[in-house]
Amino acid sequence: MIKNDVDITPELIAEHGLKPDEYQRILDLIGREPTLTELGIFSAMWNEHCSYKSSKKWLRTLPTEGPRVIEGPGENAGVVDIDDGDVVVFKMESHNHPSFISPYEGAATGVGGILRDVFTMGARPVAAMNALRFGAPENERTRHIVSGVVEGIGGYGNCFGVPTIGGEVNFDARYNDNCLVNAFAAGLAKADGIFLSEAKGVGLPIVYLGSKTGRDGIHGATMASAEFDDDSEEKRPTVQIGDPFSEKLLLEATLELMKTGAVIAIQDMGAAGLTCSAVEMGAKGNLGVNLDLDKVPCREEGMTAYEMMLSESQERMLMVLDPNKEEEAAAVFKKWDLDFAIVGETTDDQRFKVYRHKELMADLPINELGDEAPEYDRPWVESPKLEPVAAADVPAPDDLGKALIQLVSLPDMCSRRWVWEQYDNLIQGNTMAGPGGDAAVIRVGDQGKGLAFAVDVTPRYCEADPIEGGKQAVAECWRNLTAVGAEPLAATDNLNFGNPEKPEIMGQLVGCIQGIGEACLALDMPIVSGNVSLYNETNGQAILPTPAIGGVGLMPDVTKRVGNSFVATGEIILLIGAHEGHLGQSIYQRDIVGKAAGAPPKVDLAAEKKHGTFVRTAIREGRVTAVHDISDGGLLVAVAEMGMGSKIGASLTPSKDTPLHAWAFGEDQACYVVTVPATSAETFVKDALSAGIPTQAIGTTGGNELTVEGSHPISLTDLDAAYEGWLPNYMSAPDTH
Amino acid sequence: MKSAVIVFPGSNRERDMLYALEQIGGQKPLTVWHQETTLPDVDLIVLPGGFSYGDYLRTGAIAGLSPIMKAVKEQADKGVRVLGVCNGFQILTETGILPGALLRNAHLKFVCKEVELEVATNKSVFTSAYNANQVIRCPVAHHDGNYFADEDTLNRLEAEDRIAFRYTQATNPNGSIRNIAGIMNEQKNVLGMMPHPENLIEAAQGGTDGRGIFESALETIA
DSSP states (O other): OOOOSSOOOHHHHHHTTOOHHHHHHHHHHHSSOOOHHHHHHHHHHHSHHHHOTTTHHHHTTSOOOOTTEEEOBTBSSEEEEOSTTEEEEEEEEEOHHHHHHSHHHHHHHHHHHHHHHHHHTTOEEEEEEEEEEEOOTTSTTHHHHHHHHHHHHHHHHHHHTOOEEEEEEEEOGGGTTOOEEEEEEEEEEEGGGOOOSOOOSTTOEEEEEESOBOSTTTTHHHHTTSOBOTTGGGGGGGSOOOOHHHHHHHHHHHHHHHHTTOEEEEEEOOTTHHHHHHHHHHHHTTOEEEEEGGGSOBSSTTOOHHHHHHOOOSSEEEEEEOGGGHHHHHHHHHHTTOEEEEEEEEESSOEEEEEETTEEEEEEEHHHHHHTSOOOOOOOOOOOOOOOOOGGGSOOOSOHHHHHHHHHTSTTTSOOHHHHTTSOOSTTSOEEEOTTSSSEEEEETTTTEEEEEEEEOOHHHHHHOHHHHHHHHHHHHHHHHHHTTOEEEEEEEEEEOSOTTSHHHHHHHHHHHHHHHHHHHHTTOOEEEEEEEOOOEETTEEOOOEEEEEEEEEESSTTSOOBSSOOSTTOEEEEESOOOOOOTTOHIIIIIISOOOSOOOOOOHHHHHHHHHHHHHHHHTTOOSEEEEOOTTHHHHHHHHHHHHHTOOEEEOOOSSSOHHHHHHOOOSSOEEEEEOHHHHHHHHHHHHHTTOOEEEEEEEOSSEEEETTSOOEEHHHHHHHHHHHHHHHHHSOOOO | OOEEEEEOTTBOSHHHHHHHHHHHHSSOOEEEETTOSSOOSOSEEEEOOBOGGGGOSSTTTTGGGSHHHHHHHHHHHTTOEEEEETHHHHHHHHTTSSOSEEEOOTTSSOEEEEEEEEEOOOOSTTTTTSOTTOEEEEEEEESSOEEEOOHHHHHHHHHTTOEEEEEOGGGOSSOOGGGEEEEEOTTSOEEEESSOGGGSSBGGGTBOTTHHHHHHHTTOOO
């Protein structure tokens, strides 16, 4: 064993993100002082990002199983059965800290990482989405970050060749110094063509494939497990550099290699690179791993074992190959011009041994590296409950139309066209419904099937009431999938929170997970993969709790779907769901009145399921022509969006039981706006009511204005200009940073 | 008619193209790897979209030096039909098979949207299925589609009826000079175009306006 030429001081231990008691745990585990390389390995395996040490206890409570779930959390991505022997493989993962420090590279490598997770399992990526949260528009850095992040996502995904078909964008001062970039990817595979990371067999070659290892990204995962301060800019070297071209080659080579039957186990090198991937393959197979770092293809000279074990260079894979298929494998690597090398072998001693220049740099018990990682039951306090706000206590606008125009031009509400036109959303030729709808839809295979994708969370609800907010994130995602006609199958969660060592932040995490769990259970949408990003704080200021939910839904017949724009004039507009005009924590209250307050809308999961099931059936039976769920901005915003998309206006009669502004802008849950042909409206309403679904006709489509009885008509042209104008105008202003 | 699609490292719309050719031509096209030096006997050679060699150095520059491109040029000279779409168009200008260059989009951003194309001539093997001056819908998806050539070249292209497609003035997505979206060589057997007709060939994709190019080139309609 090599002797340390540096002292393992308390300062050095702290720099590795390890607490004194965690270091003691290491000493107890190995019975001696770790080498510097070993200290690095522990820091990589035991940081929050890789070990989930603060969240594990609570993540275990989430429902992760279901009749269609083939692989739940624990693999690179979740795997869900979509009939006919096909599976969808998907996951969402954050790349928040790197994206703040270096927006283009951070976001690009976030996309690269999630795509790799998907194709490592043998699935060809077919869809990508992203959930983005930026600081307040007036913050001097925001424009720069938006511009870089969007360009980075496009730069990577477009070149790689996956359609980016959906996502969310929010602005809030709470993300000023800590943006969120959550990237989602889904791929398709055959159920019998899934590859896992569990190594099998002793004495088998461990093969390194892909780009060379450099010094980029060292300690990336450790950085992602700490708060930021004013010096965070100095962490730029911890951000990885992406090369989507290499990733595309790696994709094709990996899938081709899998077809040869040579791959026994495979793991991509993501966070904590070579360390995590090698340990995971060995530990899952209950084997040991020997690595000879002299064999690792390096980009730079003189890299130490420590640097190589912690490098987060992108576009790299580690695999255990069948030695009998070595020739076929080598031919594939050569064809795609990728570096590959046999860098080690599996052993039966359950040790993780790392050699450099023939010297033993690390010798650790492989199972304990993962299993014995610290796990915390951190103290937490419940967020204080807020009283509901009565609609009558929320000031009404002077002019409904002006308020509506103001609403649709808000940073959080306006069109995201500026963003998604920078993403190739058509490549692969299967995009049936791209960005801008309630959910995006792609077709799958040639049997006429389709998959729908949506990503949702309403952070202000989560802060006001973590449990209801957690429920609402799942419910809205489920509702969006339903609104196009899909049956929600499963979800991935990306939990973004502040510092878990603060009991109130921990309380947000615990509450949101509880809400997510309840909703997933009630709506039969298990969590099959996910990622936790904590310590999203700068100088003590935490982000809004943001548990993004990415959902996948199945459409047996992809032609049986609807969009969220009106399709014809003279149709009847129906409101489905109990709509009472809930204004607490609404966009109207926050941005028009000026201060969000009170309890967020209650989520009645039984009603969600009942209403959604009814709407989905109606879509599949061809009884409705357009569907849009009610969410941010409320009923009138939903109707306005349906009109702007089609350039068809509407005349509405407001409810007499609710104050006008609450009827227009209340954000009640489990509600949909649907259109039906005039001839079938009466029967439709009768059927809905007899099924116990609150349904009422609220108006008709037609004209080029949006008219609410008793208020000034609003021209669609004005609405559209306001809706489409804000983001391009904002982004074209000179960059001040 | 038989067709072949050339695949370079970084091509990424080759599957879309293979699908379109098979759907419309009724025959599975061949796939040819860029390191080949000869081409199979086909009636149509297609250079698909993508980011060959990651667009490094300059779009299409490295792919233009691939071994297969010598064979493509020979076949083009012999009169075999060659269609280059997006990155394929960029490769054709890099190799000098087509004149001009594709610069970075005027607004400096990648753009993916639907545009309108005017069929500038239907007197070609690629556009005969359309009416003259017909306006069709077609998606674009590129970062470097801003066509440029010197005045003399542009005048010659126009005089020789070699402009196949123009963006309508209102939908020019990239600043291309004279709204040029696609041009042909002197013999009019090579077409390069930035838009992606292969992504709009069936009702499920929202329209069939892109079919005409393949129907023309593969002579699937009498």
